[in-house]
Amino acid sequence: MKAVICSSYGAPDVLTLQEVATPHLKNNEVLVKIKASAVNSGDVRVRGLAVKGFLRVVMRIVLGFTKPRKPILGTVLSGIVEAVGNKVTKFKPGDEIFASTGFQFGAYAQYIALPQNGTITHKPKTASFNQAAAIIFGGMTAIYFLKKAGIDTKPNQQVLIYGATGSVGTAAIEIAKHYQAHITAVCGEQGVELATKLGSHEVVVYTKQDFTKLNRRFDVIFDAVGAITHKDCAPILKQGGKFVTVGGLDVAKETTQQLEMLQQLYDNGEIHANIDRTYPMEEVVAAHQYVDTGRKKGNVVLQID
Numbered sequence: 001m002k003a004v005i006c007s008s009y010g011a012p013d014v015l016t017l018q019e020v021a022t023p024h025l026k027n028n029e030v031l032v033k034i035k036a037s038a039v040n041s042g043d044v045r046v047r048g049l050a051v052k053g054f055l056r057v058v059m060r061i062v063l064g065f066t067k068p069r070k071p072i073l074g075t076v077l078s079g080i081v082e083a084v085g086n087k088v089t090k091f092k093p094g095d096e097i098f099a100s101t102g103f104q105f106g107a108y109a110q111y112i113a114l115p116q117n118g119t120i121t122h123k124p125k126t127a128s129f130n131q132a133a134a135i136i137f138g139g140m141t142a143i144y145f146l147k148k149a150g151i152d153t154k155p156n157q158q159v160l161i162y163g164a165t166g167s168v169g170t171a172a173i174e175i176a177k178h179y180q181a182h183i184t185a186v187c188g189e190q191g192v193e194l195a196t197k198l199g200s201h202e203v204v205v206y207t208k209q210d211f212t213k214l215n216r217r218f219d220v221i222f223d224a225v226g227a228i229t230h231k232d233c234a235p236i237l238k239q240g241g242k243f244v245t246v247g248g249l250d251v252a253k254e255t256t257q258q259l260e261m262l263q264q265l266y267d268n269g270e271i272h273a274n275i276d277r278t279y280p281m282e283e284v285v286a287a288h289q290y291v292d293t294g295r296k297k298g299n300v301v302l303q304i305d
Protein backbone atom coordinates (compact mmCIF):
# COMPACT_ATOMS: atom_id res chain seq x y z
CA MET A 1 0.00 0.00 0.00
CA LYS A 2 0.98 3.66 -0.30
CA ALA A 3 1.73 5.57 2.89
CA VAL A 4 3.26 8.88 3.90
CA ILE A 5 6.46 8.18 5.82
CA CYS A 6 8.03 10.66 8.23
CA SER A 7 11.75 9.89 8.02
CA SER A 8 12.92 12.37 10.71
CA TYR A 9 11.69 15.37 12.68
CA GLY A 10 11.86 18.54 10.62
CA ALA A 11 10.29 20.68 7.87
CA PRO A 12 7.39 19.27 5.80
CA ASP A 13 9.72 17.76 3.21
CA VAL A 14 10.69 15.00 5.68
CA LEU A 15 7.41 13.45 4.51
CA THR A 16 7.57 11.15 1.48
CA LEU A 17 5.09 8.86 -0.20
CA GLN A 18 6.35 5.27 -0.14
CA GLU A 19 5.21 1.72 -0.81
CA VAL A 20 4.95 -0.29 2.45
CA ALA A 21 3.39 -3.57 3.56
CA THR A 22 -0.37 -3.60 4.20
CA PRO A 23 -1.00 -4.24 7.93
CA HIS A 24 -1.77 -7.78 9.14
CA LEU A 25 -5.15 -8.26 10.75
CA LYS A 26 -5.37 -9.62 14.33
CA ASN A 27 -8.44 -11.47 15.67
CA ASN A 28 -9.94 -8.40 17.34
CA GLU A 29 -9.14 -5.92 14.56
CA VAL A 30 -10.80 -4.46 11.49
CA LEU A 31 -8.87 -3.68 8.32
CA VAL A 32 -9.97 -0.28 7.02
CA LYS A 33 -9.46 1.02 3.50
CA ILE A 34 -8.86 4.68 4.30
CA LYS A 35 -10.69 7.25 2.17
CA ALA A 36 -9.65 10.46 3.96
CA SER A 37 -7.55 11.79 6.80
CA ALA A 38 -6.90 15.35 7.95
CA VAL A 39 -3.76 17.35 8.56
CA ASN A 40 -4.15 18.73 12.04
CA SER A 41 -2.09 21.02 14.27
CA GLY A 42 -1.09 17.93 16.29
CA ASP A 43 0.40 16.26 13.17
CA VAL A 44 2.59 19.22 12.27
CA ARG A 45 3.67 19.57 15.90
CA VAL A 46 4.84 15.95 15.96
CA ARG A 47 6.52 16.16 12.54
CA GLY A 48 8.40 19.32 13.49
CA LEU A 49 8.94 18.34 17.16
CA ALA A 50 7.51 21.79 17.71
CA VAL A 51 7.56 22.09 21.49
CA LYS A 52 9.98 23.87 23.79
CA GLY A 53 12.30 22.93 26.65
CA PHE A 54 11.46 19.98 28.88
CA LEU A 55 8.46 18.98 26.71
CA ARG A 56 10.82 18.37 23.81
CA VAL A 57 12.57 15.68 25.84
CA VAL A 58 9.23 14.18 26.89
CA MET A 59 8.09 14.14 23.27
CA ARG A 60 11.27 12.38 22.15
CA ILE A 61 10.80 9.74 24.87
CA VAL A 62 7.15 9.18 23.95
CA LEU A 63 7.41 9.41 20.15
CA GLY A 64 10.99 8.39 19.33
CA PHE A 65 14.37 10.07 19.87
CA THR A 66 15.57 11.05 16.38
CA LYS A 67 12.45 10.30 14.35
CA PRO A 68 8.91 9.11 15.06
CA ARG A 69 8.94 5.46 16.14
CA LYS A 70 5.66 5.14 14.22
CA PRO A 71 6.69 6.60 10.85
CA ILE A 72 3.18 6.88 9.34
CA LEU A 73 1.66 10.02 10.88
CA GLY A 74 -2.02 11.00 10.88
CA THR A 75 -4.44 10.42 13.74
CA VAL A 76 -7.89 10.72 12.16
CA LEU A 77 -9.52 8.82 9.35
CA SER A 78 -12.68 7.82 7.59
CA GLY A 79 -13.00 4.75 5.40
CA ILE A 80 -14.60 1.42 4.63
CA VAL A 81 -14.11 -1.82 6.58
CA GLU A 82 -12.49 -4.24 4.15
CA ALA A 83 -12.05 -7.28 6.41
CA VAL A 84 -12.59 -8.23 10.05
CA GLY A 85 -10.72 -10.56 12.44
CA ASN A 86 -12.52 -13.68 13.61
CA LYS A 87 -13.36 -12.21 17.07
CA VAL A 88 -14.86 -8.97 15.70
CA THR A 89 -18.57 -8.50 16.46
CA LYS A 90 -19.10 -4.73 16.14
CA PHE A 91 -18.23 -4.23 12.47
CA LYS A 92 -18.55 -6.08 9.17
CA PRO A 93 -16.98 -5.64 5.73
CA GLY A 94 -18.54 -2.71 3.90
CA ASP A 95 -19.23 -0.63 7.05
CA GLU A 96 -18.39 3.05 6.65
CA ILE A 97 -16.50 4.19 9.72
CA PHE A 98 -14.58 7.10 11.17
CA ALA A 99 -11.90 6.79 13.82
CA SER A 100 -9.13 8.39 15.81
CA THR A 101 -5.86 6.56 16.40
CA GLY A 102 -4.28 8.94 18.95
CA PHE A 103 -0.65 8.13 19.66
CA GLN A 104 -0.85 5.04 17.44
CA PHE A 105 -0.94 7.37 14.38
CA GLY A 106 -1.01 5.55 10.98
CA ALA A 107 -3.82 7.42 9.19
CA TYR A 108 -1.79 8.82 6.25
CA ALA A 109 -1.99 5.46 4.49
CA GLN A 110 -4.26 3.45 2.23
CA TYR A 111 -4.99 0.83 4.92
CA ILE A 112 -4.94 0.56 8.70
CA ALA A 113 -5.78 -2.23 11.15
CA LEU A 114 -7.72 -0.94 14.17
CA PRO A 115 -8.94 -2.74 17.30
CA GLN A 116 -12.74 -2.98 17.27
CA ASN A 117 -12.74 -1.48 20.79
CA GLY A 118 -10.59 1.48 19.77
CA THR A 119 -11.92 5.00 19.12
CA ILE A 120 -13.95 3.95 16.09
CA THR A 121 -17.61 4.03 15.11
CA HIS A 122 -19.90 4.29 12.08
CA LYS A 123 -19.43 7.57 10.27
CA PRO A 124 -22.25 10.11 10.05
CA LYS A 125 -24.60 8.98 7.27
CA THR A 126 -24.93 12.47 5.82
CA ALA A 127 -21.18 13.17 5.79
CA SER A 128 -18.88 12.48 2.87
CA PHE A 129 -15.64 10.69 3.79
CA ASN A 130 -13.80 14.02 3.61
CA GLN A 131 -16.32 15.68 5.90
CA ALA A 132 -16.22 12.79 8.38
CA ALA A 133 -12.41 12.94 8.58
CA ALA A 134 -12.51 16.71 9.06
CA ILE A 135 -14.76 16.81 12.13
CA ILE A 136 -12.82 14.40 14.36
CA PHE A 137 -9.78 16.24 15.74
CA GLY A 138 -11.31 19.61 16.61
CA GLY A 139 -14.62 18.04 17.58
CA MET A 140 -13.21 15.58 20.11
CA THR A 141 -10.89 18.19 21.58
CA ALA A 142 -13.69 20.75 21.92
CA ILE A 143 -16.03 18.23 23.56
CA TYR A 144 -13.32 17.21 26.04
CA PHE A 145 -12.38 20.74 27.16
CA LEU A 146 -15.90 22.19 27.12
CA LYS A 147 -17.19 19.30 29.23
CA LYS A 148 -14.23 19.75 31.57
CA ALA A 149 -15.48 23.32 31.99
CA GLY A 150 -19.01 22.10 32.74
CA ILE A 151 -20.70 23.14 29.47
CA ASP A 152 -23.16 20.24 29.87
CA THR A 153 -24.20 21.11 33.43
CA LYS A 154 -26.64 23.94 32.61
CA PRO A 155 -27.97 25.90 29.60
CA ASN A 156 -27.58 29.61 28.85
CA GLN A 157 -23.99 29.89 30.04
CA GLN A 158 -21.91 32.84 28.88
CA VAL A 159 -19.04 31.21 26.98
CA LEU A 160 -16.03 32.97 25.44
CA ILE A 161 -14.02 31.04 22.86
CA TYR A 162 -10.56 32.47 22.25
CA GLY A 163 -9.07 31.49 18.86
CA ALA A 164 -12.43 30.58 17.40
CA THR A 165 -11.43 29.88 13.80
CA GLY A 166 -9.06 26.90 14.01
CA SER A 167 -10.07 23.26 14.02
CA VAL A 168 -10.74 23.27 17.77
CA GLY A 169 -12.26 26.77 17.86
CA THR A 170 -14.78 26.24 15.06
CA ALA A 171 -15.88 22.95 16.63
CA ALA A 172 -16.12 24.63 20.03
CA ILE A 173 -18.57 27.24 18.71
CA GLU A 174 -20.92 24.56 17.40
CA ILE A 175 -20.59 22.29 20.46
CA ALA A 176 -21.24 25.23 22.82
CA LYS A 177 -24.25 26.18 20.70
CA HIS A 178 -25.57 22.62 21.10
CA TYR A 179 -25.49 23.22 24.88
CA GLN A 180 -27.47 26.46 24.39
CA ALA A 181 -24.62 28.71 25.43
CA HIS A 182 -24.39 32.40 24.63
CA ILE A 183 -21.18 32.50 22.61
CA THR A 184 -18.61 35.26 22.29
CA ALA A 185 -15.90 34.37 19.77
CA VAL A 186 -12.48 36.01 19.70
CA CYS A 187 -10.69 35.75 16.34
CA GLY A 188 -8.79 37.62 13.65
CA GLU A 189 -10.51 39.88 11.15
CA GLN A 190 -10.56 37.21 8.43
CA GLY A 191 -12.45 34.84 10.69
CA VAL A 192 -15.41 37.07 11.59
CA GLU A 193 -17.70 35.77 8.86
CA LEU A 194 -16.98 32.12 9.73
CA ALA A 195 -17.37 32.62 13.50
CA THR A 196 -20.68 34.39 12.94
CA LYS A 197 -21.96 31.80 10.47
CA LEU A 198 -21.23 29.00 12.94
CA GLY A 199 -23.45 30.59 15.57
CA SER A 200 -21.42 33.04 17.66
CA HIS A 201 -23.65 35.69 19.18
CA GLU A 202 -20.81 38.22 19.41
CA VAL A 203 -17.43 38.37 17.71
CA VAL A 204 -14.42 40.26 19.06
CA VAL A 205 -11.53 40.89 16.65
CA TYR A 206 -8.34 40.47 18.65
CA THR A 207 -6.38 43.02 16.63
CA LYS A 208 -9.00 45.71 17.27
CA GLN A 209 -10.30 45.09 20.77
CA ASP A 210 -8.87 43.74 24.03
CA PHE A 211 -11.30 40.98 25.03
CA THR A 212 -10.11 41.14 28.66
CA LYS A 213 -11.66 44.61 28.88
CA LEU A 214 -15.15 43.48 27.84
CA ASN A 215 -17.82 44.86 30.10
CA ARG A 216 -19.27 41.40 30.87
CA ARG A 217 -18.35 38.27 32.78
CA PHE A 218 -18.23 34.68 31.57
CA ASP A 219 -19.09 31.28 33.04
CA VAL A 220 -16.60 29.58 30.73
CA ILE A 221 -13.54 30.85 28.86
CA PHE A 222 -12.06 28.31 26.46
CA ASP A 223 -8.64 29.13 25.04
CA ALA A 224 -8.74 27.05 21.85
CA VAL A 225 -5.25 28.03 20.63
CA GLY A 226 -3.14 28.05 23.80
CA ALA A 227 -2.28 31.75 23.67
CA ILE A 228 -3.81 33.20 26.84
CA THR A 229 -3.71 32.49 30.58
CA HIS A 230 -6.13 32.19 33.46
CA LYS A 231 -4.58 35.39 34.84
CA ASP A 232 -5.36 37.28 31.58
CA CYS A 233 -8.97 36.22 31.89
CA ALA A 234 -9.50 36.80 35.64
CA PRO A 235 -11.13 40.26 35.14
CA ILE A 236 -13.89 38.82 32.94
CA LEU A 237 -14.52 35.45 34.64
CA LYS A 238 -17.55 35.14 36.87
CA GLN A 239 -16.95 33.98 40.43
CA GLY A 240 -16.69 30.19 40.08
CA GLY A 241 -16.26 30.57 36.30
CA LYS A 242 -14.01 28.08 34.53
CA PHE A 243 -10.94 28.74 32.38
CA VAL A 244 -9.77 25.84 30.20
CA THR A 245 -6.96 25.81 27.66
CA VAL A 246 -5.51 23.53 24.99
CA GLY A 247 -2.13 25.04 25.83
CA GLY A 248 -1.48 23.40 29.20
CA LEU A 249 -0.24 19.95 30.10
CA ASP A 250 -3.71 18.42 29.86
CA VAL A 251 -4.07 16.28 26.73
CA ALA A 252 -7.66 15.75 25.57
CA LYS A 253 -8.76 12.20 26.34
CA GLU A 254 -10.42 10.63 23.32
CA THR A 255 -13.41 8.32 23.61
CA THR A 256 -15.78 6.51 21.28
CA GLN A 257 -18.64 8.36 23.04
CA GLN A 258 -17.22 11.64 21.72
CA LEU A 259 -17.15 10.19 18.19
CA GLU A 260 -20.75 9.00 18.60
CA MET A 261 -21.75 12.47 19.73
CA LEU A 262 -20.08 14.01 16.66
CA GLN A 263 -21.88 11.48 14.46
CA GLN A 264 -25.28 12.45 15.91
CA LEU A 265 -24.62 16.20 15.85
CA TYR A 266 -23.45 15.99 12.23
CA ASP A 267 -26.49 14.03 11.10
CA ASN A 268 -28.76 16.47 13.00
CA GLY A 269 -27.16 19.35 11.12
CA GLU A 270 -25.78 20.86 14.35
CA ILE A 271 -22.11 20.70 13.34
CA HIS A 272 -20.32 21.18 10.03
CA ALA A 273 -17.01 20.00 8.60
CA ASN A 274 -15.62 23.52 8.01
CA ILE A 275 -13.14 22.40 5.38
CA ASP A 276 -10.64 25.10 4.47
CA ARG A 277 -8.56 23.14 1.94
CA THR A 278 -8.33 19.59 0.59
CA TYR A 279 -5.07 18.05 -0.63
CA PRO A 280 -4.52 14.68 -2.30
CA MET A 281 -2.17 12.33 -0.41
CA GLU A 282 0.54 13.05 -3.00
CA GLU A 283 0.56 16.72 -1.87
CA VAL A 284 1.03 16.03 1.83
CA VAL A 285 4.09 18.31 1.98
CA ALA A 286 2.04 21.28 0.74
CA ALA A 287 -0.73 20.41 3.20
CA HIS A 288 1.76 20.43 6.10
CA GLN A 289 3.26 23.71 4.86
CA TYR A 290 -0.19 25.30 4.97
CA VAL A 291 -1.07 23.97 8.44
CA ASP A 292 2.39 25.08 9.66
CA THR A 293 1.33 28.70 9.05
CA GLY A 294 -1.03 28.44 12.02
CA ARG A 295 -3.59 30.47 10.05
CA LYS A 296 -5.92 27.81 8.65
CA LYS A 297 -9.64 28.26 9.11
CA GLY A 298 -11.28 25.08 10.30
CA ASN A 299 -9.90 21.89 8.82
CA VAL A 300 -7.51 20.62 6.15
CA VAL A 301 -8.43 17.28 4.60
CA LEU A 302 -5.91 14.80 3.19
CA GLN A 303 -7.71 12.79 0.55
CA ILE A 304 -6.33 9.26 0.41
CA ASP A 305 -8.58 7.58 -2.12
Ligand SMILES: NC(=O)c1ccc[n+]([C@@H]2O[C@H](COP(=O)([O-])OP(=O)(O)OC[C@H]3O[C@@H](n4cnc5c(N)ncnc54)[C@H](OP(=O)(O)O)[C@@H]3O)[C@@H](O)[C@H]2O)c1
Binds near residue numbers: 041168188190251291
Ligand atom coordinates in the same frame (compact mmCIF):
# COMPACT_ATOMS: atom_id res chain seq x y z
N1 LIG B 1 -4.11 19.80 24.72
C1 LIG B 1 -4.69 19.09 23.79
O1 LIG B 1 -5.16 17.97 24.05
C2 LIG B 1 -4.82 19.62 22.40
C3 LIG B 1 -5.64 18.97 21.47
C4 LIG B 1 -5.79 19.51 20.21
C5 LIG B 1 -5.11 20.67 19.89
N2 LIG B 1 -4.28 21.25 20.81
C6 LIG B 1 -3.56 22.50 20.49
O2 LIG B 1 -4.55 23.46 20.26
C7 LIG B 1 -4.06 24.46 19.39
C8 LIG B 1 -5.12 24.76 18.34
O3 LIG B 1 -5.35 23.62 17.55
P1 LIG B 1 -6.11 23.74 16.17
O4 LIG B 1 -6.03 22.42 15.54
O5 LIG B 1 -7.44 24.36 16.35
O6 LIG B 1 -5.12 24.74 15.41
P2 LIG B 1 -5.31 25.43 13.99
O7 LIG B 1 -6.53 24.92 13.32
O8 LIG B 1 -4.02 25.33 13.28
O9 LIG B 1 -5.52 26.97 14.43
C9 LIG B 1 -5.41 27.96 13.45
C10 LIG B 1 -6.32 29.12 13.84
O10 LIG B 1 -5.88 29.69 15.05
C11 LIG B 1 -6.06 31.10 14.96
N3 LIG B 1 -5.03 31.75 15.79
C12 LIG B 1 -3.70 31.54 15.72
N4 LIG B 1 -3.07 32.29 16.65
C13 LIG B 1 -4.03 32.98 17.30
C14 LIG B 1 -4.03 33.91 18.37
N5 LIG B 1 -2.88 34.29 18.98
N6 LIG B 1 -5.21 34.43 18.80
C15 LIG B 1 -6.36 34.05 18.23
N7 LIG B 1 -6.44 33.17 17.21
C16 LIG B 1 -5.29 32.65 16.75
C17 LIG B 1 -5.86 31.44 13.51
O11 LIG B 1 -6.68 32.55 13.19
P3 LIG B 1 -5.98 33.94 12.73
O12 LIG B 1 -5.13 33.59 11.56
O13 LIG B 1 -7.13 34.82 12.39
O14 LIG B 1 -5.21 34.40 13.91
C18 LIG B 1 -6.33 30.18 12.77
O15 LIG B 1 -7.66 30.29 12.30
C19 LIG B 1 -2.76 23.91 18.82
O16 LIG B 1 -1.68 24.55 19.47
C20 LIG B 1 -2.79 22.45 19.20
O17 LIG B 1 -1.51 21.90 19.37
C21 LIG B 1 -4.13 20.75 22.05
